[in-house]
Amino acid sequence: MMRTLTFTEALREALHEEMDRDDTIFVIGEDVITHGGPYKVTEGIAERFPGRIFETPIAEAGIMGVGVGAAMAGMNPVVEIMYMDFVTCAMDEVVNQAAKMRYMTGGQASVPMVIRLPCGVGRLLAAQHSQIMESWFMHVPGLQVVVPSTPGDAKGLLKSAIRSPDPVLFFEYKRIYTSRGEVPDGEHTIPLGQAKICREGEDATIVAIGPMVQKSLEAAILLEDDGYDVEVVDARSLSPLDTDTICESVRRTGHAVVCGEDSSFAGAVSEIAAMIGENCFRELNGPVVRVGSPHVPMPFSSELVKHVVPEVPNITEAVGRVMM
């Protein structure tokens, strides 16, 4: 049996392997040396790769801008934003600089940088430390948006993201940092823009993002009792989006539910649902239903959080609705 690692260990392994392979890669971010980052992903890099990890003052715009400039000058920075919410302090650097450079310069510029974004609800840190915001970046041409859901994919996708010649927003759901799964040893890459069918089924397709993949697999088992054979597709990459795999699955099953943890209003799930509606209308036997958070900031109290983050029953209920 293949060895297992946690999501954090898988990311760390990807970083170490890539930095060992290519000395243009460096890490930059807040607390990345002394504390190893808030989730310890960068632990051990300073010892193994001295001079290639930069612990910064609290200056997200500066960090991101330095990343953009170093990338344009031929380096491959991996930028850590401590909590993804803080990326809003560096939006010009991401949206006006990193994303547009290649286009504005007529293809002269390349910005090969990875922006690591710990996101979502974690230790009840409330509204300013729990956002997801995938769709903000999906909306910007020139950016790639990647969301791993398992440790194996975390390693494979991070390695591919680092090798990509264009900027990647790499979403790491804090809640699954400690989850464990099989991770191939050594070289393991997953091309960006490829969804994965995690479970095959005939009656309905659930397209899921991040931690909703695991919940969808759990929902699929419960739905067996209702007589539904459900297929689960992990989107993995939101931009570019693997429309082929998603549409092929929906055309086969005739039903679609799209699940994400972020607010579904104008969220990643909305784009996927619209895309399915546009491309698979004739094969659909019911409405495309989105599952996501209500359109509220993340509350603090655990009693309130329960009503925000979608769980397995939300998915089974949604599948029931599309099957009616």
Next chain:
Amino acid sequence: MDLSSELGKEMYRNMWRIRLFEEEANRQTSLGSVVGALHMYCGEEAVAVGVCSNLRDDDYVLGTHRSHGHCLAKGAESRRMMAELFGKVTGTCAGKGGSMHIADFSLNMLGANGIVGAGIAPATGAALASKLRGTDQVSVCFFGDGAAARGTFHEGIGLGALWKLPVIYVCENNQYQQWVPRMNVAVVDSVADMAGSYAIPGVSVDGQNLVEVYEVAGEAVERARKGGGPTLIEARTYRFYGHSLGDEEQYRTSEEVEEWRTNQDPIINFRSTMMEQGWLTEEEDAQIQNEIQDEIAEAVRFAEESPYPTPEQVTTDVLAPAQEVA
């Protein structure tokens, strides 16, 4: 003076190239051939030329929305720049950038920038790249006095100072932030004084005096190349035209503009210096100006005759063509 006749003539020629390029771009805008915003560099030529004359081809330059001068001073071809302003496929950015995003990566001119102060941290990043690679390339970031109010000024220079990076921050203080006199909205008069916050040298120079800019920039470049870290240079200068085309210029008097044009023209000032040194004759002066005029006329011809980009090019250059993982 650390200058030669040869270098002096080269810099003099470069200043005329910028002046005549800008005036022609202005004329082409009024003719409708050039569209979009046009922020002219006239009056500030000594800053770009004085700084860039200290640079090697492999040194990095990042600019502002007013960056035609920076590009030309770094060595960009006037005809490809003019074609860019015309939106033609032969332009430096294949017609996708235009005036505010003009760039020439073959000269490590990493781009003008439409966002005020947005080049400061990327210039710092390019300097970090030089340091990591172990080369002695330096980075120069030009920005205006308005940028000194932005957080990116503080964050970018702070990081450059922290890591002692080979970067020169050049503030072109032309005294107006778009339509507002700087001191209406600033409390520190000299941007150079702000260097103290980052424990790096800060020098204020007369931006209309090419020799002074050249020498101060030369010291800063040498210090950066030898590992001495960043310098903040404030070049006090003046824009002879408004913020951009169509500016009614209600924020300054025509007498003030006339005074600067008459007595503080960096090209005329440097011509006097050249003549005093015996480095330039009237004939040579006329020849230089004629040659540049011909070059700019040829640039317009090239731009006019060049094709527009094709419809297929709308969707190229968003991402790199091949996204295959190595």
